[in-house]
Amino acid sequence: MLERIRRVGSVWQRDLEAFLRTYRVNFIPPFIEPLLYLLALGFGLGTYIEAVDGVPYPVFIAPALVSISVMNSAFYECTYSSFVRMYYQKTFDAIIATPVSIGEVIAGEMIWGATRGVIYAGLMLPVLILFGVATMPSSLLLIPFAFLAGLLFAGIAMCFTAITPSIETLNYPSFLFITPMFLFSGTFFPLDLLPEVVRYFALAVLPLTHVVEINRAITLEAVSAANLLNLAWIAVATAVFCSLAIRLMKRRLVV
Amino acid sequence: MKMIQCISPKSGGSLEVFGMDVDTHPREIKKRIGVVPQENNLDPDFTAYRNLLIYSRYFGITGRLAEERADRLLRFMRLEEKRDILIEKLSGGMKRRLIIARALVNEPELLILDEPTIGLDPQARHLIWETLRGLRAEGNTLVLTTHYLDEAERLCDRLVIMDHGRILVEGTPADIVRDYAGNEVIEVERTENTVACLDELGVAYDLAGDMLQVFTDHRADDLVGELLDLCRHEAAVTVRPATLEDVFLRLTGRSLRE
Structure with a gap:
């Protein structure tokens, strides 16, 4: 078991070192992104919005911005970046010639995707604190939770990567899944505004809704029993998608 | 592999x-x-x-x-x-x-x-x-x-020639060359005259495009003389040591492998 963790870790460490090698580029998005959204939507558009459910608009969207950033970093890491490593760079082929198995490679990749989510959440937090839109110290919880949320999106992403015929077709999940989720998961307006059917649909199949609800409960210090359901949904979906991803990848790569 | x-x-x-x-x-x-x-x-x-x-x-x-x-x-x-x-x-x-x-x-x-x-x-x-x-x-x-x-x-030290997943020969490179291509190869231009002459002499030869190849064990020089004399062959004659490539081509044929 310990050996297995070490082997998964060796894949994870490879990705971490590649990320740190270009850290200057990689560390910019988590600073810029929330800054732009907060300025344009929070303080720009937000001046027309008095409050959402009694909460100032910038404070309302702040946890959603963290959720979106975690989603994007994990999802795009385990789709486009993993696909490049797998298909173009043949990195996975090189690794599985060693005692590291294909299942361990994929596990390492997904855990790295989740880690990237954690790094981004950690880098965004100071910006949010600076704008006074995240309460401390409870908001520190955003960081560990980003790992679970990141793992969920990494697992989903890796399933797409395992079945995509080419890098172009990865645009489908990006446009048809990530973009709608970005807009309709209670991110920039409350879910209650949606027609009831759509709302239940969002809760059932859009993972981001659950992540946003938990992150919002954290930053507003308003944790409720309903969040346990969110957490359960995320835990089950993460387990399902991560194991499915490993299974699909074995089918793709073991020939 | x-x-x-x-x-x-x-x-x-x-x-x-x-x-x-x-x-x-x-x-x-x-x-x-x-x-x-x-x-x-x-x-x-x-x-x-x-x-x-x-x-x-x-x-x-x-x-x-x-x-x-x-x-x-x-x-x-x-x-x-x-x-x-x-x-x-x-x-x-x-x-x-x-x-x-x-x-x-x-x-x-x-x-x-x-x-x-x-x-x-x-x-x-x-x-x-x-x-x-x-x-x-x-x-x-x-x-x-x-x-x-x-x-x-x-x-x-040990060589296996495979074709379409089957082992054709196995051994040291030197042994394989000796057993399947002999010592030396005589290459001459393929003309009707030479073909007819070799047939008459009963010398075995391989066709390789526009060349004729005769694989010999030792007496390459004798044969070259015979070729020149008996067949009145006028174009160039080359004698070279047999190689693995000769073996490979003889065993697997000259058609392109796709």
Whole structure:
């Protein structure tokens, strides 16, 4: 078991070192992104919005911005970046010639995707604190939770990567899944505004809704029993998608 | 090859490496082999040195041991000056050498090479041959596939010629050449006159495009004389030692293999 963790870790460490090698580029998005959204939507558009459910608009969207950033970093890491490593760079082929198995490679990749989510959440937090839109110290919880949320999106992403015929077709999940989720998961307006059917649909199949609800409960210090359901949904979906991803990848790569 | 490396599942029969079944002990086997794949799959995100360190880690080799080994292997493959250079800046020959260095990080008991010098210039090929012979001299077991028959002739103690998944011949390169192509080959231009004359003399020959080839055991000189005299052959006659390439072409035919 310990050996297995070490082997998964060796894949994870490879990705971490590649990320740190270009850290200057990689560390910019988590600073810029929330800054732009907060300025344009929070303080720009937000001046027309008095409050959402009694909460100032910038404070309302702040946890959603963290959720979106975690989603994007994990999802795009385990789709486009993993696909490049797998298909173009043949990195996975090189690794599985060693005692590291294909299942361990994929596990390492997904855990790295989740880690990237954690790094981004950690880098965004100071910006949010600076704008006074995240309460401390409870908001520190955003960081560990980003790992679970990141793992969920990494697992989903890796399933797409395992079945995509080419890098172009990865645009489908990006446009048809990530973009709608970005807009309709209670991110920039409350879910209650949606027609009831759509709302239940969002809760059932859009993972981001659950992540946003938990992150919002954290930053507003308003944790409720309903969040346990969110957490359960995320835990089950993460387990399902991560194991499915490993299974699909074995089918793709073991020939 | 991929089945020996425990990467592809076995398609049939039984296969053991180091006396272990590939289906039940892939990890133990992979720990003890080094693989030089045909395509370049070095990690482009890192330098030559980091490539070796990161690859060592997949085997559980870390710290000082990994660092010392990486430096030693870079020296062994004459890449020490490229230590901190990114992969994309290396030439084709350097990449191949680095892949061989990488295959040695776990000090394998068996080194598997798939077309190790494909697409390289003569200098780079010779350098790689030299290092492979060095490894062989140290007592390492090397298994290599190649389409370059001069490479097989130079490097192999034991050679297997395969075609469409079947073993055609097996033995030392010298034995195989002697048994299947003789000592020397006489090549003459293919003219009706010569063909008729050889038929009359009862000399066996092979057709190779617009040339005729006669494979002989010893008496190449006699035959050349006969050819010139009896057949009044006027075009050039070449005599050269038989090679593995002759064997390969004789055994597998001259039609293109797709």
